[in-house]
Amino acid sequence: MSARKKSCGCWTQRTHLLRADEYICPFCGGSADKPYVTCPFCGHSMEGSDYDPSWVDEAEMLDIFFDDK
Numbered sequence: 001m002s003a004r005k006k007s008c009g010c011w012t013q014r015t016h017l018l019r020a021d022e023y024i025c026p027f028c029g030g031s032a033d034k035p036y037v038t039c040p041f042c043g044h045s046m047e048g049s050d051y052d053p054s055w056v057d058e059a060e061m062l063d064i065f066f067d068d069k
């Protein structure tokens with residue numbers, strides 16, 4: 001589910017604690033393993049990446065287990 005609408009041509013970086021980061025193309029929804037200059041799926045040029053705070057949910061879950069504050 002994508003709640004935020006992107007107006008810029010930038011990757012949505014999704015950082016996962018238990019697996020590799022992925023970069024989501026806002027135009028075609030493709031998932032790349034790194035922020036390419038152009039999307040390898042739809043060919044749209046990208047300006048960079050944008051941090052997706054969705055990883056926080058995973059971090060909070062892990063806090064319960066590790067509690068390293």
Ligand SMILES: [Zn+2]
Binds near residue numbers: 025029039040041
């Ligand atoms: Zn794309």
